Amino acid sequence: MRETFKKLYQAGDFWGGLAAMLVALPAAIAFGVTIYSAIAPGHAALGALAGIIGAAAIGLIASTFGGTDRLISAPCAPAAALLSAFAIELLHQGVPGGNIILLLLLLGVLAGLFQILFGFVGIGRLIKYIPYPVVSGYMTGVGLIIVGSQVLKLLGTPADTRLHEAVASPELWDWRAVAVGATTMLVMWLAPRLTSRLPATILGIAAGLLCYFGLALQDESLLRMADNDLIIGPLGASGQGYFQAITARWYEIGDLRLAQVAALLGNALTLAVLLSIDTLKTCVVLDQMTRSQHNPNRELIAQGVANIASSSIGGIPGAGTMGATLVNLSSGATTRASGLIEGLSALVFALMLSSFIAWIPVAALAGILIVVGIRMIDRGPLRFIQSSATVFDFGVVVTVVVVALSIGLIAASAAGVALAIILFLREQIGGSVVRHKFYVNQMSSNWHRPEAETRILGQKGDQAVIFELQGSLFFGTTQQLYAELEPELRSRSFVILDLKRVQSVDVTAAHLLCQVRDVLAERQALLILSNVRENLPNNRNLREFLEQTGVMDIPEAVRLFGELDSAIEWVEDRLLGASEQAAAEPETPLEIADMELFKHRKDETLADLETRLVKRHYAAGEVVYSCGEAGDAIYLIRSGTVKIFAPLGGGRTRHVATFGRGDFFGGLAFLDGLPRGNDAIAASDAEFFVLSQEQFDQLTDEHKKLALTLLKALSRSLALRLRHADTENAMLQEY
Template sequence: MQDVFKKLYQSGDFWGGLAAMLVALPAAIAFGVTVYSAISPTHAALGALAGIIGATVIGLLASMLGGTDRLISAPCAPAAALLSAFAIELVGQGVPGEVIILMLLLLGVLAGMFQILFGFVGIGRLIKYIPYPVVSGYLTGVGLIIIGSQLGKLLGTPTDTRWYEALVTPALWNWRAVSVGLATMAVMWAGPSLTRRLPGTILGITAGIACYFALASQDESLLQLTANNLLIGPLGADGSGYIRSITSRWHEIGDLRLAQVAALLGNALTLAVLLSIDTLKTCVVLDQLTRSQHNPNRELVAQGIANMTSSAVGGIPGAGTMGATLVNLSSGAMTRASGLIEGMSALVFALLLSSFIAWIPVAALAGILIVVGIRMIDRGPLRFVQSADTVFDFGVVVSVVVVALTVGLIAASAAGVALAIILFLREQIGGSVVRHKFYVNQMSSNWHRPEAETRILEKKGDQAVIFELQGSLFFGTTQQLYGELEPELKSRNFVILDMKRVQSVDVTAAHLLTQVCDSLAERGAMLLLSNVRENLPNNRNLREFLAQTGVTENQETVRLFSELDSAIEWVEDRLLGEKETDAIALDDAVAPPLELHEMELFTNRKDETLADLEARLVKRSYAAGDVVYSHGEPGDEIYLIRRGTVKIFAPLGGGRSRHVATFGRGDFFGGLAFLDGLPRGNDAVAGSDTEFFILSLEEFNNISEEHKRLALTLLKALARSLALRLRHADNENAMLQEY
């Protein structure tokens, strides 16, 4: 255990948590005093204690349960603002002070319960989809707000002076506060270049305290702790009545009426939303700065438990706070242990070292926060103004900053979500939903057809057009899609839409597909949809959706295929005037096996020559689904298909493969290994019950000694077939590269 504490002390987590506590604890005390002073000035000390409890409990539990590294959770401004307004409203209604305190505690407990519910239903995932310009604007806005909130404290102006008034009125400045603040900022800024052993935050606070006492040596009034606005001052909390002050708050719970409890629900929901947004925004900014990834739903559950517990034991609720978190990060923290250090040190410092905290200059803390705020300002988006393509993104950043400064951070969050939607729509509408466009004579199926049929398809293939679609088909892209389809609807007999890369389809896009079907049906043409999946990325069953919206209602004008190759194959058969593809495969399987003289390769050969050849061939049969050979196997045999079909699969790595060719009755395969003697480069699988003639290279060499013309004919046929396949593959590859 001693070694653990030693390592923790030597790590950045210790110094980061300690520095974060020095920022979070005074703020928590101030928030508590703000809330409880709204009830009565006599409750200020109780408010200070509530702030200490909140900083301790939330800091410990949120860090322990949340799991987000470096995140510091503590009482925050949104909680203080809402609770203060709630307390003021109850005071106006004449509600007794003790009852108001109890209702404040219940409000915090209910808000925590709502946050837990948010986490369980998965609301936290939505925060992941906020784009960089929105995060950048929020980050800069928070930095400017922090700077603005601390300028008055840095300059030592009266508390009711606005930041811009303080900035332009030097007569209000307290030169001693300015000296302390500037000394703190200078040392904190230069800290990393001075030493790496201590974080700049600690060095800055030390410099600020040293500067203050140097000034106090010349002015004895600065050594007065009471009524000294330059210092934090007494916390107003000690350990003597700690347990009693907590338990006494729940004694009046029986006096609450049901109507009063019901009235809490709306405020609790509002508070839960504010705290959740504050926490998750801080997590997003932290991810941006550290290139990490938090778990939003887990964090919401942890924050909810922390807020419930804090309120139950007399503290005020809070959230992941930006200022303390960034101080923690800049001080070298690496893990969530820094949050535990912050929570424990808050309790220790408040109860045991309250006199030390009391002597920290307010201007020193203000200087630290101003440096943090300056570092938060994201200067990267300034590059966006250099290009017309990114000017809108820069406008989004500016808009979020302006809303954050003029209205508030919560409104900036709402504006950011709205702008995120606009950014999404812009990208979806700006990009093309048509990835590729081909005709069937440019992109054939994997079925290897005889040369005569290939020539026919080259002439008639332009009757069928293929569109490979991508992205989201929704109301913003339907007009663009229709603009691409319209010229082809008037002249093509078959229109194939491949949906493999489609992410989502909405009702407007489905209506467009229905119109396409109707337009094709008027000419007797057909719409074919391939890769119609049952599970899109948005979890929608595309097949069911198309059926529900009426797209696939007319089976005579629209057909669905599991893959693009099957759709092209079906069209090729129509263009060749053949039957259904499935029927063709069935005929190949049940048709009688071909003899050598029936194969096109050996037509017009002498019977005795074929008899001699057949004697050297091996007959072999495979059931549907059997592996004929596998990738990497040695093999120098060529397979002549007597009956059935064979599918060739190319390996893609990771146990995956792709169907690249289909051979039928009368065709052959395995020619590459037969010619070069290298291991098989793909997998061959029987597509149906199949029978082969198999000729090995050894037997070919033997027969070539006696029947040189037959051997030459076989080699020429093999070379010609491979050349045609290679030529076709080159054409398709060139077409793909063109796009």
């Protein structure tokens, strides 16, 4: 709080808050009049004061506790639409006007509590992901409700007149109200084209007042405040006025029936969602314009506290508003102190100009709200009709709008949530959950095997199929996945499902995995799952989930691996006839004569070569060499395995190769003399023969044929590795 006030000296915050107030305050008064005049025309002044209190309280409190710089919070159109519809519904049920006011206050308090709950449980980050068609339908529905609720005030017809009767009966119109409202609307539409210095709402009200007093020159009755339904009238802020009335209402809370209070919950939840969407949408736009980052959950908590405070003292609830926020930003505001200026100035101006506010024509406020409502109508989805791919999205918008107008915003909320689920399912089902499909003779492991073994894998590799899965595995995609798996289940000995890019797995998908396991088990084939993580993006432990859902009930039919390469390597060993028992037996270190590179060489030649080799031992996990190190030696593996890791940047590496007994590594630096381009780490206890470039040069002088044989072997092996890498890379590019 102290830091906020220290920044008040900034001129941008002062003028920004002041300019934002000129936008927010007239709209807040109009919203309040809309809500309270729905109870009775004589409540318009009470509504105006409720709007003023809302603008001041929300502006001060939301800016104090919220963390979003430049955001202006004030009463808004969604609150006006829902609260006025709620008041009309209660009126039709025969609820007394005093009780309706109390229920409106309770509704605002409950909505604030819901917003605080949203913030504490982290829903703030989720609300902004509501699909655009649903939000568009909400906003358009709210805009149409606002417009519809103001037509009677614009035409000046009796309060009990139905909308269609008023529109069709010009004889019921009060042409004075029509003239004032039309003048206000015209100036509001034209104002942005004429000047950007003064808010359109201020110019609109000024035009409406000039028109009203111009008419008063011809009709002196318009200069009387008493019994004048064309103006707001006295605000009643003193004596037996507003605060005494609100305090009295809270004392009557015990007279409410439990059913009435319970009925508020659905409306309060809807209001909280609408206000939260309005706030977070404004924050997202503000972030984009200022390259900042708001905290959605903190902002929701602040908005909830502000709405509770505002409703408790008789104000109407609100949210972060787009229009006032953009005016604040364009006026030079830089911190949230501008929100405090807006709240304070709204209170000061209201107290200083209470007599002036009483003369504001109701039709002028109606004209303002009609313009606001029309601007809320989203015409963007009309282009959705032009393509069959987006017709359903247009249908979502229309459905939400129709439900909002015919039933109410609560039903529209439910319809919106249901349609959001349908939109999600459509997108998930529309895409394939299978990203790639390979056979092991197309996508081998990182283990560099001898040529003889590579030929065998080329012949037998189609016995194992690899499916790289993606997205969400749930009830909507299981049938599609099974359709792609089924042709392979009857003929393959190994089916590998890689789950690295899977976002979530539900019980239906787990049941499908059980079915796949059982079909394979009938043929003594295996289901292999790789990249089975303990933490999915939805925080589910996938390994535990598979155990709980029965996928692991037949251990001999399912195997789990931490990464795809390990799974492929294990399958390759099975295809080559290797057993797990043989793999676990200790290796005998090879001598020079036993290595493929030096077979059929003379003993005396090999003896001379061996004198130039250095024997080295590395424990499992020990670094043989690191990327960037100088090195010109080649390593011949006597026993054990070595893994090669390529750098990815940012301190990250990727496993790219594994070499075993009888193979070699480090050949590139040996040939070109450049620094090491990767890391070599002993995967198990390993022994090497190390041949340096210096020793090789001496060997070349004495045994040219042996040196040439060694170079040919190195070149052939490196060429085979490059050819294999090119083939896999081309296949990946194809996908």
